[in-house]
Amino acid sequence: MSKLNEYKEFSGKWALVLGSSSGFGEAAVRRLAESGFNILGVHLDRKAGQAQADEIVSYVKSLGRECEFFNVNAADDLKRAEILTQMKSKCEGKIGVLLHSLAFGALKPFIGEDTLTRAQVEMTLDVMANSLVFWAQDLTKSRFWAPHARIFAMTSAGSSRVWKSYGAVSAAKASLESYIRQLALELAPLGVTANAILAGVTDTPALRKIPGNAEMIEVATKRNPMGRLTSPDDVAKTLVALSLSHCNFVTGNTLRIDGGENIVE
Numbered sequence: 001m002s003k004l005n006e007y008k009e010f011s012g013k014w015a016l017v018l019g020s021s022s023g024f025g026e027a028a029v030r031r032l033a034e035s036g037f038n039i040l041g042v043h044l045d046r047k048a049g050q051a052q053a054d055e056i057v058s059y060v061k062s063l064g065r066e067c068e069f070f071n072v073n074a075a076d077d078l079k080r081a082e083i084l085t086q087m088k089s090k091c092e093g094k095i096g097v098l099l100h101s102l103a104f105g106a107l108k109p110f111i112g113e114d115t116l117t118r119a120q121v122e123m124t125l126d127v128m129a130n131s132l133v134f135w136a137q138d139l140t141k142s143r144f145w146a147p148h149a150r151i152f153a154m155t156s157a158g159s160s161r162v163w164k165s166y167g168a169v170s171a172a173k174a175s176l177e178s179y180i181r182q183l184a185l186e187l188a189p190l191g192v193t194a195n196a197i198l199a200g201v202t203d204t205p206a207l208r209k210i211p212g213n214a215e216m217i218e219v220a221t222k223r224n225p226m227g228r229l230t231s232p233d234d235v236a237k238t239l240v241a242l243s244l245s246h247c248n249f250v251t252g253n254t255l256r257i258d259g260g261e262n263i264v265e
Contacts, residue, residue, distance in 0.1 A: 007240075009148075014038045014096065015029070019042070029056055029060065030059065030060075031239070042070050043069065043070075053069055068087065074127075096149050101154045124172050125171060158170040177196045181252050193248060195251060200256075201216055202235075203229055217229065220261060226259035
């Protein structure tokens with residue numbers, strides 16, 4: 001079967017990508033658009049980052065797809081409502097993929113001199129985990145889901161392992177995986193599946209903000225059976241495959257896309 005025929009079912013559907021301007025989100029936008037999806041992207045960037053977002057939008061439109069990007073805080077309730085109201089006529093009944101790839105949290109230790117504050121812990125959990133629930137709620141209430149819709153959320157090995165200054169993000173990732181399991185249960189009657197994606201160590205802008213990232217990259221490269229880091233495109237290509245309707249019985253999981261990195265001690 002040719003790719004054109006294989007992906008025909010994506011025509012007319014929209015993919016909503018939270019964190020669409022870099023890393024996993026950017027790679028997913030490109031691959032999903034190449035496969036036939038229109039793109040609704042939400043990102044939060046200053047002026048320098050906006051140029052990159054504009055380039056992504058231009059690329060998607062060059063493929064003949066519709067593309068709408070919003071430079072706002074995806075965890076803001078009012079902004080979420082504004083986006084969904086504005087996009088209702090285009091996206092009602094047509095959201096085939098929701099990808100949660102928000103990487104904005106406080107990277108400080110719990111104990112020591114410069115430690116996490118209550119506000120930083122709560123902000124990290126809200127952006128990197130809680131926001132998924134509220135987007136899913138509103139998409140459901142407003143009947144945005146297309147048949148065989150998919151929810152994907154980017155988690156990390158930090159959900160069950162520790163790393164310097166990663167405590168708040170680790171807690172958010174563990175919560176995110178729990179939310180995915182609950183959404184899988186509650187959305188199953190609608191035919192919507194939900195899975196967390198655990199990529200191997202990937203050299204993204206988010207990784208570069210983690211203290212000790214150079215060590216993480218070195219260890220992961222040596223450890224990975226494939227002899228290299230995971231790439232954002234490794235993940236993006238897999239998301240496209242999992243979005244096909246014949247994958248409709250895969251739900252409630254944390255799926256590893258890592259070249260075998262996490263099976264090696």
